[in-house]
Amino acid sequence: xxxxxxxxKRAVVSGNxxxxxxxxxxxxxxxxxxxxxxxxASQPFTSINAVKGDVREPDYRAGTFEQDYLNLDGSFYLMxxxxxxxxxxxxxxxxxxxxxxxxxxxxxxxxxxxxxxYVSVPYDSRQNxxxxxxxxxxxxxxxxxxRVIIEKxxxxxHFQFQSLQVNQGSLGAAGRIAFMVSTQPGDWVTNGSVATxxxxxxxxxxxxxxxxxxxxxxxxxxxxxxxxxTNTNITNVPTSNTSPLLIGSRSGVSGFGGSLKEIRLWNxxxxxxxxxYSMTNSLTGSESGLVGxxxxxxxxxxxxxxxxxTTNRGTLVNSPDWIQYIPxxxxxxxxxxxxxxxxxxxxxxxxxxxxDVTWYRGASLIGYKQVTDNTLQDSNVPIAxxxxxxxxxxxxxxxKPYRYARLMEIGFGLEEAFDxxxxxxxxxxxxxxxxxxxxxxxxxxxxxxxxNQRFNMLNPEGVYAFLQRRQKIIAKSGLWMPDGxxxxxxxxxxxxxxxKNATGLTATLEATDVIGLLDRTTYRSSKFWxxxxxxxxxxxxxxxxxxxxLIVSASAASEKVTxxxxxxxxxxxxxxxxxxxxxxLRVGRNGIINVIKVDxxxxxxxIRNDTLISGSPSIEQKPLVTSVEAxxxxxxxxxxxxxxxxxxxxxxxxxxxxxxxxxxxxxxSVTVTGSGSIVGSPVYSAVSVKLTITGNGxxxxxxxxxxxxxAARTVITQLAVIPAGEVPQTATISDNKLITGNGxxxxxxxxxxxxxxxxxxxxYWSNPAIQAGDCVSVExxxxxxxxxxxxxxEITFAPKLIATLEVTG
Numbered sequence: 001x002x003x004x005x006x007x008x009k010r011a012v013v014s015g016n017x018x019x020x021x022x023x024x025x026x027x028x029x030x031x032x033x034x035x036x037x038x039x040x041a042s043q044p045f046t047s048i049n050a051v052k053g054d055v056r057e058p059d060y061r062a063g064t065f066e067q068d069y070l071n072l073d074g075s076f077y078l079m080x081x082x083x084x085x086x087x088x089x090x091x092x093x094x095x096x097x098x099x100x101x102x103x104x105x106x107x108x109x110x111x112x113x114x115x116x117x118y119v120s121v122p123y124d125s126r127q128n129x130x131x132x133x134x135x136x137x138x139x140x141x142x143x144x145x146x147r148v149i150i151e152k153x154x155x156x157x158h159f160q161f162q163s164l165q166v167n168q169g170s171l172g173a174a175g176r177i178a179f180m181v182s183t184q185p186g187d188w189v190t191n192g193s194v195a196t197x198x199x200x201x202x203x204x205x206x207x208x209x210x211x212x213x214x215x216x217x218x219x220x221x222x223x224x225x226x227x228x229x230t231n232t233n234i235t236n237v238p239t240s241n242t243s244p245l246l247i248g249s250r251s252g253v254s255g256f257g258g259s260l261k262e263i264r265l266w267n268x269x270x271x272x273x274x275x276x277y278s279m280t281n282s283l284t285g286s287e288s289g290l291v292g293x294x295x296x297x298x299x300x301x302x303x304x305x306x307x308x309x310t311t312n313r314g315t316l317v318n319s320p321d322w323i324q325y326i327p328x329x330x331x332x333x334x335x336x337x338x339x340x341x342x343x344x345x346x347x348x349x350x351x352x353x354x355x356d357v358t359w360y361r362g363a364s365l366i367g368y369k370q371v372t373d374n375t376l377q378d379s380n381v382p383i384a385x386x387x388x389x390x391x392x393x394x395x396x397x398x399x400k401p402y403r404y405a406r407l408m409e410i411g412f413g414l415e416e417a418f419d420x421x422x423x424x425x426x427x428x429x430x431x432x433x434x435x436x437x438x439x440x441x442x443x444x445x446x447x448x449x450x451x452n453q454r455f456n457m458l459n460p461e462g463v464y465a466f467l468q469r470r471q472k473i474i475a476k477s478g479l480w481m482p483d484g485x486x487x488x489x490x491x492x493x494x495x496x497x498x499x500k501n502a503t504g505l506t507a508t509l510e511a512t513d514v515i516g517l518l519d520r521t522t523y524r525s526s527k528f529w530x531x532x533x534x535x536x537x538x539x540x541x542x543x544x545x546x547x548x549x550l551i552v553s554a555s556a557a558s559e560k561v562t563x564x565x566x567x568x569x570x571x572x573x574x575x576x577x578x579x580x581x582x583x584x585l586r587v588g589r590n591g592i593i594n595v596i597k598v599d600x601x602x603x604x605x606x607i608r609n610d611t612l613i614s615g616s617p618s619i620e621q622k623p624l625v626t627s628v629e630a631x632x633x634x635x636x637x638x639x640x641x642x643x644x645x646x647x648x649x650x651x652x653x654x655x656x657x658x659x660x661x662x663x664x665x666x667x668x669s670v671t672v673t674g675s676g677s678i679v680g681s682p683v684y685s686a687v688s689v690k691l692t693i694t695g696n697g698x699x700x701x702x703x704x705x706x707x708x709x710x711a712a713r714t715v716i717t718q719l720a721v722i723p724a725g726e727v728p729q730t731a732t733i734s735d736n737k738l739i740t741g742n743g744x745x746x747x748x749x750x751x752x753x754x755x756x757x758x759x760x761x762x763x764y765w766s767n768p769a770i771q772a773g774d775c776v777s778v779e780x781x782x783x784x785x786x787x788x789x790x791x792x793x794e795i796t797f798a799p800k801l802i803a804t805l806e807v808t809g
Contacts, residue, residue: 020478021426021798022488023446025416025496025509026471027463029339032412037332109297109324110138110261111248111304115147117318118249118256119294119304123242124312126291127152127265130238131214134266134289135159135179136278140205141258148250149177150263152243159238160250161210175199179210179221182236192236194219196228207279211269212238220269225276247294247304248320259323265292265308285309298322329393329407336361338386340466343411344393345378352407354397357381360390375399380414384461413466422449424506426798428475428491430772432586432791434598435750436578437734439571440772442513442587444475444494446798447506455499455507464499471496473511477768477797489768491797493591513587514548518570521545526565526573528635528664528686528708534559534581538574538595545570549592556583556595563633563738564664564686564708580738582749586773599775600756600809603787606777607764613802616781617762622808624726625754627718630733632743635708637666644668645703651676651695659703660688664737668705674698715743717751760788760807768801778807 111119121127135150139161151160160180178195200206200223209222217234220227247263249255262282268289270278285293285307293308299322304314342357353374359367367385395407424447431440450456457464475491494511525544529537535552542548559581565573578584578595585595609616644661659670664686672678676695683690689703722728731754733739739746760778770776772793777785788809795803 020488021418021420021423022476022478023418023423023426024474024476025418026411026473027340027413027416027466029337029412029466029468031335031468032333032337032339035333035335035337036412037334109299109322110259111296111316112259112321112323113248113256114320115143115255115257117316117320119247119314119316119320121245121247121292121294121304121306121312121314123244124310126267126310127245127312128240129159129265129267129291130240132212132267132269133159134209134211134264134268134270135161136207136209136262136264136266136270136275137161137260138205138262139177139200139208139258139260140203141256142201142203143257147256148246149256149258149260150245150247151250152245153241153250159210159212161208175201177208177221179212179219181212181219181234182238191233194221194229194231194234196221196223198223198228209270209275209278213269222272222275225272225279227272245292245314247314249317261296263292263294263296264290267291283307299324327395329391329395329410331391331393331410333389336387336389337412338388338466339413340384340463341380341382341414342391342393343378343380343409343414344407345409345411346407351375351377351379351399352395352397353399355379355393355395357394358392359385359388360392361388362390382414384466386465416463418446418448420798422451423447423798424449425796426475427794427796429794430492430586430792432584432598432772432789434584434773434789434791435753436575436584439515439518439575439578439585441516441519442492442494442772443497443516444473444492444511445508446475447508450505450507467496467499469496470517473509475797477795477801490589491768491795492587492589514591514593515571515587518545518548518574521570522567523565523570523573524567524658524660524688524690525685526567526664526687528564528666529561531560531562533557534561534577534583534595537561537577541565541570541573541577542593550595551588551592552595553597555597556581559583561738562740563635566737567660567687576736576738579733580736580740580742580746582746584773586771589771596773598773598789600787600789602775603777604774605767605770606779606785607762607767607805608779609781611764611767613763613765617760617778617807620759620761622754622757622759624723624729624757625731625751626722626726626728627716627730628733628747628751628754629714629716629730630739630743630747630750631712631735632715633737633740634711635664635740636711637708638706641667641704641706643702644705644707646700648674648698648700650697651693651699653696654679654692654694656690656692657701658688658690659701661703661705661707663687663710664708665705666708668703670701670703673700673702710737713743715747717744717747719751756788756808758786758788758809759791760786760809761804763802763804765802768795768797770803770805776805776807 137150139149147162149161153160162178162180176196176199178193180193182192194210207224211220212234214237217232219231219234221229247260264278264283266289283290283293286309290308291310292306292312294304294314295307296304298304302316304316306312306314344355346352351374354372355374356368356370358365366388367383369381369383371379371381426446428442428444430442433440453459454462455464456462473494473496475494476488477491478488492513494513495517496509497512497516498510500508523541523544525540527540535557538552539550542550561577561581565576574585583595583597585593588594644665645659647659661668666686668684668689670682670689670691672693674695675697676693676699679692679694691701693699731750733746733750770790770793772790774790775787776790777787779785786809788807790805791808792806793803
């Protein structure tokens with residue numbers, strides 16, 4: 001909970017002005033996560049995707065601040081693409097990590113079959129199921145032929161799993177699996193089986209369950225914990241027989257080629273919840289209804305033990321192979337990367353006690369690290385590796401018995417944490433421009449003790465070589481409260497922009513907020529908008545720049561946009577949108593961009609004289625502006641197609657180019673002549689086209705389309721009365737192609753702001769909940785109060801919490 005205004009005042013008046021500072025610094029290769037392609041061997045899901053953490057703008061003054069859950073911009077979350085995130089099983093791998101007799105066992109084993117080998121389980125009456133049953137297994141195969149996987153049959157009258165060959169009856173194409181209850185007396189396809197609708201012969205592990213209920217004439221088949229198909233017309237009834245249960249074959253023929261493990265036979269039809277539990281848990285063998293459980297973990301020998309109460313041991317025939325399956329993640333990169341290590345974030349107490357990581361450059365092994373006896377949910381592996389393009393991670397053992405391998409996040413680098421013991425000084429500068437003529441960039445600057453020369457560029461084991469621009473930094477400040485506790489507040493999310501080699505006792509690092517990032521990239525993708533909601537336009541710009549979170553207030557969201565944005569930086573493009581819609585923005589302390597209308601009337605805090613450092617504020621009156629002029633545009637789309645650009649240049653190999661039109665256009669097309677040709681499809685916007693061209697010499701690119709004709713007029717808004725003795729002064733709004741039909745409104749908005757001429761500047765014992773853009777009331781030396789908006793503040797939060805504010809009203 002945030003300190004309330006009264007708590008804060010009691011703290012500072014009583015002299016408890018000390019601060020606790022924390023800076024979390026992600027020393028990651030920030031391009032690696034976007035360059036990575038992941039494959040996960042020995043896991044049941046079809047692929048692994050990187051996903052963002054769910055964050056929201058905290059309500060600081062309501063006391064509902066939540067810990068920022070965003071990673072430090074060098075890692076990603078793992079989520080199987082066929083699992084609902086709400087199920088909270090991110091990054092589960094199928095391999096169970098078991099515990100036997102109190103000692104940790106290697107991660108999972110199984111049997112690999114070669115079509116001529118199998119396991120024979122003797123007849124047992126308790127496994128003669130004719131009314132209700134469930135058959136369960138983990139399976140991995142690539143075969144497309146008609147193969148029997150598991151069967152208990154006598155003249156085709158009992159249950160089996162069977163893989164399907166191409167167009168086998170109406171059950172489907174190659175790679176699908178049928179759960180056959182009985183093939184006689186009627187049509188076995190329609191009346192005796194149910195098949196998956198998915199091909200499972202992809203060489204990956206899948207969890208498979210078939211259930212049968214005679215009373216309801218229903219058979220179901222489940223894949224990876226999800227109901228896949230149902231047949232409610234099962235009239236073929238299985239009959240009792242004395243045949244053995246065969247794993248991997250049908251009476252020694254039609255042998256299965258692939259791998260199996262964790263085979264379970266139940267004398268009941270499992271429910272969906274039971275199946276999902278069974279899929280993600282190793283069983284004890286004493287579960288209700290379990291009449292057969294062949295783990296296939298013996299590792300060697302000719303027997304497969306039955307862990308159920310039936311204890312019906314199977315015998316290996318023709319030597320199927322015992323295979324160890326270690327959950328393995330392979331990460332391939334398109335380019336070379338360097339990092340100070342790797343972080344594995346398991347996210348729960350079900351972490352791995354043993355794992356190893358191998359780094360490669362091409363086929364060459366360039367680094368290896370094994371971790372044993374780990375008990376940490378978030379495990380950092382400190383090893384400096386330069387110029388790698390592949391990482392292989394193996395999860396070998398878990399801390400707890402009977403657990404699955406679980407990994408939620410991988411970081412290409414390590415996280416550094418600095419507190420008051422290492423920070424000699426830390427400060428932030430926050431600004432806001434209420435009329436958005438230029439978007440302000442908030443900054444962080446901090447100096448740390450250079451322990452062990454970590455920031456010395458000559459130190460081969462130091463941090464310096466792995467520093468990169470855009471590495472993410474999160475700052476927090478804790479205020480020492482009267483009750484003896486610290487109340488922590490976020491001080492912002494920043495991205496490393498500059499650092500200095502330190503050979504002495506300290507190192508200084510500087511960072512900017514997200515707006516600083518937007519100043520370094522170019523926006524060429526403008527549409528021509530007509531009465532478009534401002535939020536849609538802003539999201540288009542931010543999506544073009546990368547993944548940035550945005551919140552638009554209700555008052556700001558009502559504005560509409562017409563026109564286009566010429567090629568410029570993303571920061572300038574957003575400034576154009578905000579100026580034209582009379583909005584502004586500030587970056588929240590959690591890094592989220594907030595678009596708002598500045599509120600000059602709602603006072604959020606009162607700054608009293610007894611919290612000021614140097615007595616009364618210094619007061620300045622800004623120059624008087626008597627009028628504002630703006631250029632207002634209108635557009636007409638030409639009915640004729642004309643040439644927009646004609647460029648000739650040299651291309652050797654394949655390269656991507658942007659061709660600008662010089663004006664907004666629609667219905668654009670492009671032709672390339674000479675020693676080159678277009679690869680793929682051009683990407684058109686209202687102002688440019690993006691082309692990939694391959695060639696070996698001079699090429700000519702001709703762009704044609706229908707251009708928008710522009711007409712501009714100057715709009716001037718001025719004060720009704722100019723004070724005596726004042727000289728008229730005019731402010732001009734920068735050229736903005738989005739000011740269309742609303743020039744007077746925009747000019748009036750700017751003129752009204754410029755009449756707020758009183759600026760107060762003062763130092764005080766900071767309330768860190770205050771941000772630039774907040775309306776505050778400042779107590780004057782005469783006992784009255786004067787309100788205004790915080791346009792700039794410099795906060796030092798280590799070693800003490802003090803600030804200098806500039807308030808305009």
